[in-house]
Amino acid sequence: MVRQAPALFLPERTEEIPNIRETVAMDLFTESTENTFRRQRLVAIGFSLAVGATLMGVKFYAYYLTRSTAILSDALESIINVVAGFFAMWSIIVASRPPDPDHPYGHGKIEYFSAGFEGALIVIAAVGIVYAAIPQIMTPHGLPNLDEGLFILLATSLVNLVLAIGLLRVGRRTRSIALVADGKHILTDVYTSAGVLLGLLLVNSTGWYWMDGAIACVMALNILFMGARLIRRSFAGLMDESDPALLEEISRLIAQHRRESWIDVHHLRAWRSGNRIHADFHLILPRDLSLEETHNEVTQLQQALKSHIYGMGDVLIHAEPCIEPECPICGMDPCNLRGHPVDRQHIWLRDTLTSGPLTGRRDEAAEDTENSEEGSPPDEKS
Numbered sequence: 001m002v003r004q005a006p007a008l009f010l011p012e013r014t015e016e017i018p019n020i021r022e023t024v025a026m027d028l029f030t031e032s033t034e035n036t037f038r039r040q041r042l043v044a045i046g047f048s049l050a051v052g053a054t055l056m057g058v059k060f061y062a063y064y065l066t067r068s069t070a071i072l073s074d075a076l077e078s079i080i081n082v083v084a085g086f087f088a089m090w091s092i093i094v095a096s097r098p099p100d101p102d103h104p105y106g107h108g109k110i111e112y113f114s115a116g117f118e119g120a121l122i123v124i125a126a127v128g129i130v131y132a133a134i135p136q137i138m139t140p141h142g143l144p145n146l147d148e149g150l151f152i153l154l155a156t157s158l159v160n161l162v163l164a165i166g167l168l169r170v171g172r173r174t175r176s177i178a179l180v181a182d183g184k185h186i187l188t189d190v191y192t193s194a195g196v197l198l199g200l201l202l203v204n205s206t207g208w209y210w211m212d213g214a215i216a217c218v219m220a221l222n223i224l225f226m227g228a229r230l231i232r233r234s235f236a237g238l239m240d241e242s243d244p245a246l247l248e249e250i251s252r253l254i255a256q257h258r259r260e261s262w263i264d265v266h267h268l269r270a271w272r273s274g275n276r277i278h279a280d281f282h283l284i285l286p287r288d289l290s291l292e293e294t295h296n297e298v299t300q301l302q303q304a305l306k307s308h309i310y311g312m313g314d315v316l317i318h319a320e321p322c323i324e325p326e327c328p329i330c331g332m333d334p335c336n337l338r339g340h341p342v343d344r345q346h347i348w349l350r351d352t353l354t355s356g357p358l359t360g361r362r363d364e365a366a367e368d369t370e371n372s373e374e375g376s377p378p379d380e381k382s
Contacts, residue, residue, distance in 0.1 A: 037174035037275070038096045044170040044179055045092055048186070049085040051163050055156045056082055062156075066149035069136040070196045073129035073216040074153065077189050077223065080125045084118040084185055088178040095178070095274040106313065108274015109238060115181035116234030122185060122227030129220040136213030143212060146204050150197060157193035160186055175275040177237065181230055188226040192219045240271040248350045249309065250279055255348035257304040261285055261297055263322050263330045264346060268353040277309060280316035281353065286332055287321030294319050326357075 056078035063071045091114035099106045143149075164186040171179030199215030202208075235241075250270055268281040283301065285294055302315045322330060327340035346352070 034275075037176075038092075040170055041092045041096075041174050041176050041179055042089070044167055045085060045089045045182065048163060048167055048182060049082065049089065051159065052078065052081045052085050052186070055159060058152060058156055062149040062152040065145040065152075066143050067141070068143050068146070068149060068200065068212050069133045070200060070212050070216045070219070071149055071153060072132055073219055074189070074193050074196050076128050076132070077122075077125045077192055080118075080121040081186060081189060084114075084121050085182060087117050088114050088182045090114075091178045092176060095176075105273050105278060106276050108272070108276050111177040111181075111274045112234045112237035114178040115237070116231050118181050118185050119227040119230030119232075119234060122188065122223050122230065126220040126224040126227065129216050129223075133213040133216035133220070136216070137210050138213075140209035140212065142209060143200075143203065146200065150200055150204070153193055153197055153200075157190055157197065160193065161190045164190060177274065181233075184226065184230065188223045191226075192223055195219045195222065237272065243270065243272065244350070246270050246272070246277065247354060250305065251348060251350040251353045253305055253308050254301070254353065257301070258348065259297070259300075260331050260333065261289070262301070263326055263332070264357060265348060265353050266355060266357045268350075273313070276313040278314045278316075279305065279312070280314075280318070282318045282320055282357075284320045284322050284326065284357070286330075286335065286337070287323075288337055 056075065059071065059075035059078050062068075063075050091110045094110045095106075095108045097103075097107045164183050167179050167183030167186065170176070171181075171183055196215060196219060199211060199218075203211050203215075247268060247270055250268065254265055254268075263284040263286070265284070266282050268279070270277060270279040272278075283298065285297055289297070298317045298319055301317060305315050306312045322337075324339045327338050328343045329346045330338070331342060332338075
């Protein structure tokens with residue numbers, strides 16, 4: 001007689017999985033939170049546009065006073081800030097729309113387009129800055145009213161710094177990729193302005209006017225790398241690149257709410273679509289559960305994830321019946337179908353949940369079933 005399974009160690013849960021009534025209330029709270037976040041995003045990007053347009057005019061006035069190519073490079077980048085801000089606002093408005101029949105996963109990925117567009121504009125600005133700086137290196141000229149220009153540049157840099165920090169905070173709190181990208185873009189403007197300030201102070205004290213163009217070229221290289229990083233992040237989002245931090249969080253929550261009937265989890269995948277998160281994975285359950293019981297187990301796990309991860313959208317769980325080789329890792333007790341005693345515990349971590357089944361036999365069993373359905377005998381195993 002096969003002995004019954006000992007109780008499998010399950011992590012102590014401090015919170016119960018929410019029931020249906022709690023889930024409805026939680027959904028209403030989430031919707032209210034999202035509406036608040038949407039308003040905050042629109043206010044932030046609108047304020048950014050207004051400030052950016054004002055600072056752009058001020059910087060061009062500083063260039064008019066000084067005729068400095070380094071200050072011109074800073075002013076050209078401000079044009080990109082304003083154009084990118086309009087695109088970011090449009091993407092935030094589109095991303096806030098709920099899913100529809102034409103876009104069942106929502107419109108969140110438009111924010112990745114916004115980040116990529118902003119990165120491309122930064123690269124274009126870098127090329128334009130180099131083009132404007134080369135003549136100053138080859139045939140340098142004096143810089144009139146440089147003290148006034150430096151004071152104006154310092155003031156605009158401080159305003160931009162405050163604006164960038166605010167956009168980054170709001171973007172991360174509301175999980176807006178477009179706002180974060182806009183904040184990082186404005187932060188590059190601050191770095192550019194700081195480098196221009198230091199360089200022009202040196203030019204003012206030495207009279208080496210050729211350094212005005214050289215400084216502009218150095219700043220162009222800096223923002224070129226920043227733009228390339230934004231484009232890289234945009235491609236990662238559009239191509240659904242794996243997010244280790246997100247997978248780690250989901251794996252931790254699944255392990256935290258683990259139940260005896262949840263024998264194993266594998267092939268966990270998750271991706272972001274703007275501020276919405278989608279996940280799917282396989283859940284192995286006892287094969288003697290009824291369809292209703294299986295549905296209840298799946299629903300409880302879905303509710304556990306949605307109640308703890310803000311922005312969790314669709315959670316697709318593929319329920320699979322257990323097979324005999326999985327008895328050694330199953331903690332279900334009592335179990336009338338057990339063919340082998342428990343001999344080890346499967347610790348649920350990101351690396352194990354994102355890989356295939358632990359036993360290594362489930363894929364073989366599926367292949368044997370497919371072969372038998374086609375009328376051909378399965379391959380013999382030695």
